[in-house]
Every structure is written in structure tokens, then in C-alpha cells.
Amino acid sequence: MRIKRVAAVAAAATLALGMTACGGDDGDGSGSGSKGLVGKAQSQKKLVIGVKADQPGLGLQTGSTYEGFDVEIAKIIAKGLGVEAANIEWKTTVSANREPFIQQGTVDLVVATYTINDERKQKINFAGPYFIAGQDLLVKADSTLAGPEALDGKTVCSVTGSTPAKRIQQEHPKADLQQFDSYSKCLPLLENGKVDAVTTDDIILAGYAAQTQYVGKFKVVGKPFSSEPYGIGLKKDDKEGCEKVNEILKAAASDGTYKTAWDSTLGKSGKAAPELDTTKLTNCGSV
Numbered sequence: 121m122r123i124k125r126v127a128a129v130a131a132a133a134t135l136a137l138g139m140t141a142c143g144g145d146d147g148d149g150s151g152s153g154s155k156g157l158v159g160k161a162q163s164q165k166k167l168v169i170g171v172k173a174d175q176p177g178l179g180l181q182t183g184s185t186y187e188g189f190d191v192e193i194a195k196i197i198a199k200g201l202g203v204e205a206a207n208i209e210w211k212t213t214v215s216a217n218r219e220p221f222i223q224q225g226t227v228d229l230v231v232a233t234y235t236i237n238d239e240r241k242q243k244i245n246f247a248g249p250y251f252i253a254g255q256d257l258l259v260k261a262d263s264t265l266a267g268p269e270a271l272d273g274k275t276v277c278s279v280t281g282s283t284p285a286k287r288i289q290q291e292h293p294k295a296d297l298q299q300f301d302s303y304s305k306c307l308p309l310l311e312n313g314k315v316d317a318v319t320t321d322d323i324i325l326a327g328y329a330a331q332t333q334y335v336g337k338f339k340v341v342g343k344p345f346s347s348e349p350y351g352i353g354l355k356k357d358d359k360e361g362c363e364k365v366n367e368i369l370k371a372a373a374s375d376g377t378y379k380t381a382w383d384s385t386l387g388k389s390g391k392a393a394p395e396l397d398t399t400k401l402t403n404c405g406s407v
């Protein structure tokens with residue numbers, strides 16, 4: 121019994137040491153008393169932020185540069201926390217590794233078309249939402265496929281660990297769902313007829329349809345069948361960090377920086393900036 125306890129204490133100590141050694145995200149040392157995200161931003165003046173790398177208009181990597189609406193939102197959050205864009209280390213995330221990246225401290229924040237939902241809230245905390253998307257279908261321009269109910273017996277491509285893939289499995293089990301780690305892998309399959317549709321959020325699909333190599337080839341069906349509120353993921357117990365991010369979003373809604381983020385990315389398609397409804401921001405895990 122005693123030996124077991126000693127071992128457990130030693131294990132906990134090793135764990136704590138290990139976390140400090142990785143540069144963790146609880147690093148404070150600022151004397152401000154803030155821990156988590158706020159403390160790290162204050163003391164280290166840098167942040168590691170997870171974004172998508174292959175979603176045009178949202179998170180797209182070219183060389184070592186990332187661009188898109190999520191990237192601009194991330195820069196606004198970092199700035200509000202006192203971290204300059206040049207001091208952000210961007211980390212590519214795919215849908216399935218977002219919770220583990222946050223839980224393990226690989227990233228401080230995730231801004232990656234990341235739907236807020238209760239299942240994910242068991243593992244992490246969400247600030248936001250800063251945008252509301254909806255699940256839709258991308259099909260060939262001449263396809264007659266009109267909605268998810270027409271997917272029975274058809275092949276549909278999506279991504280592991282995403283809410284759209286899960287919805288197809290649960291609500292349209294007769295569809296032949298093919299899953300990859302990122303959506304861009306679905307596009308060649310749609311182009312050469314290996315799948316009948318690609319499914320994810322409408323805003324992501326619109327970005328692919330507008331890519332030069334696909335112009336005129338695909339269409340977004342345009343009948344969204346879910347609500348996907350995009351949140352900013354951070355450590356589950358970091359209520360202070362979450363509240364701070366929500367405050368920064370509120371400021372961005374009123375000072376015009378949210379609109380600028382939209383206009384310089386997704387807004388280039390001509391779509392007007394959405395209203396950031398700050399009455400809908402999460403309560404950061406409060407009961």
C-alpha cells in the first residue's frame with residue numbers, strides 16, 4: 121500500500137517535471153498570478169497555435185506561411201493577449217488531433233474550423249463561437265444529388281474525427297463513407313468519379329470549389345443540414361484564458377478587426393462579413 125503511494129507520488133512528480141520541461145503552457149513566472157494561456161502569453165510573449173493547412177480561405181499553408189480567416193482570428197486573439205503575429209508558432213492540425221494537441225500542450229490554442237460541441241467539451245474548453253457554418257455536400261457540377269438523404273448506396277468522402285463524418289455515420293448509415301485525415305484528399309476522388317460527394321462545412325467546401333483548378337467542376341449543394349459553431353479550443357481547466365479570448369472577440373466585433381479579418385480572406389469572394397453575435401459566446405465551462 122505504502123509502496124504504491126510512494127510510487128504514485130513519484131509518478132505525479134515526474135509528470136509535473138515533464139510538463140515543465142516541455143516548455144508547457146502553464147509557464148507563468150510573470151508574477152501576475154495568471155496561469156494557463158494568459159500567463160504564458162504574458163511571460164513568454166509567444167504562443168503555439170494550431171490551424172488547418174489545406175483549407176483555402178480558412179487555413180492554408182504555402183511554404184512556411186499560413187493564411188485564411190482562422191489565421192486572422194488567431195492573430196487577433198494573440199494580439200489581444202499581447203503576442204505579436206511574428207511570435208506565433210503555427211502548427212498544422214487535422215480534425216482528429218485537435219483535442220489531443222490541446223490536452224498534451226502541443227499547442228496553446230486551436231483555431232481550425234473547430235465545431236463547439238458537448239462531446240469535445242468533455243476534453244477541452246471552447247471560447248467563441250466566432251462563426252457559424254453548416255454541413256453541406258460538394259458534388260460534380262452536373263450531379264443531381266440534392267441532399268444527404270440521397271446518399272444511400274453512394275460514396276461520400278469526409279475526414280476522421282470531424283462532426284460531418286460522424287453525422288453521416290449516425291444519420292445516413294447506408295452511405296458508403298470514406299474517411300481521410302484531411303478534406304483536400306477527397307477532391308481528386310470527386311474529380312475522377314471515385315466518390316459521389318464530399319461532405320463537411322459549407323464554408324470549407326466553398327473554398328475548394330473556388331480553387332482555380334476546380335472552377336466550374338464542382339458545386340456546393342447549398343442546403344446546409346447542421347449548425348457548426350466555430351470555437352477556439354484551449355485547455356479544459358483554463359477558464360481565465362477562455363474568458364479572456366471571449367473578451368478579445370467582443371472587442372474585435374466592435375472595433376472592426378473581425379470584419380477586416382473576414383474581408384481580407386473569405387470576404388474576397390464577395391460575401392459580406394457575418395455579424396459576430398457576442399451574446400452567444402460560451403460561458404467557458406461555468407455552470
Ligand code: GLU
Pocket residue numbers: 215232233234235279281282283284320321348
Ligand atoms: N467543423 C467540423 C469539425 O470541427 C468540420 C470541419 C473540420 O473537420 O475541421 O469537425
